Amino acid sequence: MAILSVRDLRAYYRTEAYGISRTVHAVDGVSFDLHPDEIYGVAGESSCGKSTLIKVISGNVKPPLKAYSGSVEYDNGLQKVDMLTISPEEMRRNIRWKEISYVMQGSMSVLNPVRKIIKTFEDIVESHRGIQDKKVFREQVEAHINRLGLPTDVLNAYPHQLSGGMRQRVAIALATMFQPRLIIADEPTTALDVVVQRGVLQMLKEIQAESKNTVLLVTHDMAVHANVADRVMIMYAGRIVEEAPTKTIFKSPLHPYTKHLISSLPMIGVRTTKTSLRGSPPNLANPPSGCRFHPRCPLAMEVCRTEIPEMVDVESRHRVACHLVKGGAL
Amino acid sequence: MSVDGNLFDVQNVSVVFQIGGLLGGVKLVAVNDVSFTLSREKAEIFTIAGESGSGKTTLSRLLLGDLHPTSGKVFFEGRDLSEFRSRAELKSFIKKVQPVFQNPFETFNPLRRVEAYLFDTAINFGVANNVKEAAMVVDHALQQVGLSLAEVSKRYPHELSGGQIQRISIARALIPRPRVILADEPVSMVDASLRMEIVNLFRTLRDEEKVSVIYITHDLATAYYISDRIAIMLRGNIVEAGPVEEVLERPMHPYSQLLKESVPEPEPEEKDAWVKHISLGVTEVNEYNQVGCKFAGRCPHVMDVCRQADPPNISVGPRTVKCYLYTEQAREAAGHPEMEEARK
Amino acid sequence: MRKFLLHYLLPRIAQYLTVIFIGITVTFIIPRLSPTDPVEAQVSMILSSGSAVDPEAIEHMRQALTEMYGLSGSPLEQYIAFWGRLLRGDLGPSLSTFPTPVTRLIGQALPWTLGLMLTAVILSWIIGNVLGALASYYPKSKLIYAIDLMSQAVRPIPYYVVALVLLVVFAYLIPIFPFSGAYPVGTRPSLTPSFVLIYLKHSALPALTLILVGFGGWFIGMKSLTSNIISEDYVVYAETTGIKERKILTQYVMRNAMLPQITGLGLSLGTVFSGALIMEVVFQYPGMGMLTLQAIFRNDYSLIMGIAIYSIIGVATSVFLMDLIYPLFDPRVRYQ
Amino acid sequence: MTILRIIRDLLKYDSRFRLAFIFLSTILIMMLLSLVSPYNPNKTFVVAMDTPPSLEHPFGTSSRGQDIFWWMTFAVRNSFLLGMVTAALSRVIAIIVGLIAGYEGGWLDKVLMAINDSFVVMPLLPILILLGFLLRGKMNFFTLGLILGVFGWPWDARLIRSQVLSLKERAFTRTAVYSGTHPFWITIHEHLPFVLPIVFATTINNMLWSIGMEVTLSVLGLSDVSTPTIGTALFWANQHGALVAGVWWWIAAPTLIAIILFLGLYLLFSSINEYIDPRTRLRLIGG
């Protein structure tokens, strides 16, 4: 049973100003399911629509972004809600933070610079549960962050007084305050150094292991997925090209883009020359026809130029969209 | 050490920043007693790696003459950088030392066409005398990075991909025919597939154009992939430096070891080392102001002496390590611990 | 603490004193460039009775006045003597109401001006900021758009017109507010509750004038600041966390957008010292503006200078103080 | 060319701009009409006194026997000119000081800011009045504009400076530095475009301030009252007790025109600002 199912989602940015209108097909026909108790990784190069996908499934659709078709259904076993149609106030009251919470990139800027950390906790808790007793509340928060291995000092600090890794972990602590069933993390460790990244991801993983909730982890760093995710989905230019359990993705990738992604990763101890993809990333305002990867694909065929490849199941949990693997044949 | 013989000669430089609050600020030693050289003869890629806030950018600003050291000296081709006063002198210096910045989208003014910078560089440094000549120079530079003027002209930064801009940025740096390119985290903002494009370019520049590259990064995998030498920084200090294979394959300083171990391997199987729990500092300033070894707080091998005074720089083969574990006595007592580490 | 003193406070105080010094020096120089001579003005006032006076007696009178006004000696000597007196807190006698000390005249007018202007400045600051924040937080609201246009439409109306129209409308046509300045004729100012009530009632229209004309500036300032802030990550984040809108608006949006406005408030509070001339004239309000007018019309240089000096010190001090307390509002600023 | 295209686009797609266009066109037409005015503004008692607005006299006539509409055509021209002179001069100073102080830093910054702050604290009215004495007879509204211009820059220079301080830290500034570009061209090419929105936003404040200052001086009779301006309109109305005499149109006309002028400018600048604001522009062209 899926906790979140996305079906044929299309979400575009449409901007119109001074006579120039532009539609960015940022998410264009995406379907997938999230299951309870898993870490689901989303990878893909910059601007392929990862953040947009997240905005839609977390109910943050604001102009110029608009969902044009498809559905996003959240089902926690007790209630089913359609994230595309739910009213903002209902969303705020029932879903946000209680069911689904969010860890954003750029921890530096997500915390209010003029408010102490404890105040941010207070704002969130107050808005959802109300605070009867400040002392009890503080004890609860302290207990929570201690459980996550953070010192209580951070509560009295201002964001700028904390190191980058610490801020990012505070963001995780905030996201797990109400033990939500789904935690969405969009590039939580980009721009952190490897040591800090490791600390942050470890914490996320520990929390998941403990609470058995679902984590949707977005990053373009394949090595991170290799170490953290259970399943990985690869996006290219607004579409899913491949989805499989982590091991499968790394051991037997099928899509040429996935293959390239994995083979180009440098490793300490290996010095063989790695090549980069030719061509430049697609423009989503005017995406290539057919398979969107075809202009850069070393194996492109005629059909790739004209027909959009369908998503096919290769194995039980391995899907891929490529004309080369049509009909389950390799 | 012959000062003349080297391109860059960094001698015991320290940079102290005054930061802190209403009631008594603190001194922050962003770069502490750092020395290294870059040879004039042989072009090489020299990596400076280390965690965030370890002083890498500060060091690069020193090398670019953008910041003067609180103590110590930086020599370029035998001349003390702090003695460059006139615009002409500075200009002839920056002609030879050119930067490439971290964020490709920030490198160029979003409201200007990118080629303007290329033409400016060509004309300002006297590489070309007029726009026509400049166009040839610019086109040549762009060819070196796999682009052409035709592709680039009349474009604003947002009309180009990150990889393209970063290559243009390198092309710009190449126009005055510099001896050194200082690249401060040139790939941290680009995604994995573009990363290789850039670092491959550095390799080509070194091999074909004989341009040295100071490559600042915390991405040890690419550092290993392209560089000749590496220096690992921790809180303002170079804790370990030497040939890249030696340092990264067999790190000696406990911090280098931690760093290496933290690099996530793109191998879903080998998770054990990475998963081992680590602790992080709460604030940066605390660690900076710690007396003795800055890593003492997190080091698994910490000794009393580590908390008392700065460890010395110890040469071990071709590399130097700043750690008490490798003093003469310690090595004798432990029976060559570096061999032990290397076995691991 | 010592570092704070040495590296922040001392240079800042030095700057503060420099600014005051330059400002006061300029105000000392300018009147001395003027062709009208206060002594002569006074002499002609005395002689304006029309009777013929013997030139010798006039000369005598002239000397005596020059001496009394502190206008004897070379400009440099006058300048030095001027600072000497200033440092003793002595701004000299007013020329037009000789020998009343300037400080006394100012001391009498200042409380009135401060009382009214501080309230008005602070209120228009608050109103302008709140509405400005609302305007960019709810850009679609018709009401807000109306307020937006209204605030900008009121701004260019000359003070004088606003004041007169308010007066005619609310004191004459619909007499809900009293007509005269700070209190009715026949009432003596005192610190009794009943007088305070009277005062408040009488100050309502003057204050309303100041607020109406004043809040538009803060309004657009805040509006543009807020429109930057609402796209900041921490606001977007706060929205995703489901924090209540009111809290986001006050603690996240306004709290951050307010910071630059605080410096502006400092400056405005400083200008309070020069009073609101037009408003005071229209309402016959006994403040600094009236005093300035009186000084101007009577060529009372020492009074003009006194007012200018108060104003200079007032502005410099309030900006200085704002700089000092700014970190209370913005924890990131640490007297770098 | 591009200017025309921009205007066309704005007219087509921005309702605020349309409104601004109407308002400012009205004002512009009024200013131009002054060239063909049937009445000399310096001549009084040329039409009947105190007649309320009518078809013949759209704004009525004054107690001085002048047609207020035609008189206002001169007034709005002069006031606008005054505002422009002040704004132009003070913008130039503010931009130069702001850019230099911000970019150069160091002692130059300190000196400039000390001067700047001294100007901030100087009380303008007494100084203007004293200068009025000095420039007796020469204090026409143009000199007034210049004087106000000299006093109208410090606050805006500070704003620009703080903007430049942050622009200076942006990587593209350093790119320009390492491209060997002279600091002057860096400020002009790299920083000025970012500073322009501030310049525009402060222009309107500055014009408002200078025209308001002129009104204050006029109402007190401290300016050259024989030149028609919005301020002298009020001065003469006041001299004839227009409000109690029921000649309200004499006060309403300059007020209305001031409102139209400034609402027009406000809408114009907010529309243009959005258009030229780097962020909006980036959003539009898709950054």
Add this chain to the structure above:
Amino acid sequence: APATTTQAPPQGEATQPAAAQPSGAGDEEIQPGVLRRECLILEDPTGTATPADDFNRWRPGTRTYSTGLQQLALDALWYIDPDAGVNGVWDNAVAAEKPIYNEDFTTMTVKLRQGLYWSDGVEFTAEDLYYTVDVQMKNDGWSYTGQFRGNIESMEMPDKYTVVFHLKAPNSRFHSFFTVRWGACFMMPKHVFEKQEDPLAYKFNPPVSLGAYTLKDFDPNGNWFLWQRRDDWQRTSLGLLGEPKVKYAMYIAPGPSDKRVIAQMEHKLDVIHDITPEGRITLAQKSPSSIGWFKSFPWAHPDPTLPAVIYNNEKPGLDKREVRWALTLAIDIVRVAMASYKGAATISAIHVPPTGMYPKYYFEPLEDWLKNFTIKVGGQDYKPFDPDACNRIAEEARKTLGDLVPTDPAEIRKSLGAGWWKYDLKAAEQLMLDAGMKRGSDGKWKLPDGSDWKVPMMSMNQSNPTMNRCASMVAECWSEFGVDTMLDARDNPWDIMSLGEYSANLAWTIETWGGHPDLFFFLSSWHSKFYQPSGTRASGSNSMRWKNPELDRIIESIQKLDFDDPKGIELGQEFIKLAAQEMPITPLMAYNVFTVCDTTYFTGYPTAEDPYTDPVPNWANTKYMFIKIKPKA
């Protein structure tokens, strides 16, 4: 008015006078115990008086003089009324008789009344007069130090009620220093001042009064001063003339003209000092209880001063009589009257104000002379006088004010003045050419040597709308004639005027007693011995720098006559003829003051029908109003 039974007013707390609702009955309190209908509220045109607590009238710079101080509390030896006076023009106030001069005017003896008392119960005696003169003469910085030192050789006090002044030189007008119209030295209470260590710095607060009222209370901010009738008002000079029926009087600073109008409409201001003509018209139309000097148009009280175009007779061009005459003939007095006063101006062609008793002394006797008066224009005799000007003004005014404007020629003459000079641009043109002036190619007049000729017109400013409007119109007329002029309105023209750093100036330099024909009041300082060139300060009132041997002769002759000698009038007429010929300044009109009084609570104000004094409330003469004005109830 309905008879009202007064209720005991609530005592204690400072109740607020019903600001919003004028009850009409006047039962509201202005202060505890001070009923509105017992308190006459008058405008003090000086505005806010700061510092408010300084009543030392004898020190220059005190600002409280017209807050009631000089009107109600101080007293002087003699008063000359600008109008008819309650008991004749001349009033011996604290003096018992007129000044007694010896043969050659080198001594003046003053006899004082007996039985006058200061408000603190001390008797007023020769000691006080002696002290008043003595302290100011012996010490620097007093208002009369110069005058007294310049004139007085010595003083003696033969008895308790007599003082004799021995003068340094013959002076038949020495008494004017003690005579109120303007600039008289009021009496100081010796017993108060002699106790002060520094009498000059002494604030005289509370003022000890010699008048019929004492100060009850005042606003520390100087916006109002409340006076109360003395219980022993009989022991004052005013009391000798009758009972002051006004119990309380309050002088206030009511703000700008428009506010004063509204205040009177709301019956919160009984006596307005002055407002714009439009404000006056508004009151005429909307406030039936408001009355003025004239019942109807032109309402205003003509002050005994003469606004004129004052030329600097030393400036190139203006130093020629022909040019000054040309400028005079280029002025259209009808438009000037309309612009300045909406027609409500009392014009004067000759160099004395057409007010008070002057029509009788000067205008009527000179009428025929005026009609035949000629000047040379292009070598020809030219009669410049236009007896019809006033009628044309009346006609013009009738266009907007209709029936309010009188039609009876005698009435017109009385209220609008006799004729004026012709508006004749042709004659003016010829006069300019006669003087050698040339028209430039731009149509502007140039000096004989061809250089530019600028004649800026200085005037008073917003503080004095009518003068400013008047100047603006004169400038407009001149522009039309091709004079390069502009309006230079400033708030404080007096200083520049005195320095002579102007070309033309609309102001007044001729000011008369009003009720008394003697012209020495202003003429004294026009003698060439007091002449000061431009750039140095004029002593006295000769700011136009006019020097003429004939004038000197006239002045010297007047000085040798007794104050009341009828020959003085003849000499005055000689002066007028000389001035008309020379035209050193162009006389325009009386300074008309729109003093408006509200009859809601009080009646008995002076009017043209009962011109017992000038209603302008800041003048010391207005003390006489207080025995005539009475509460209405």
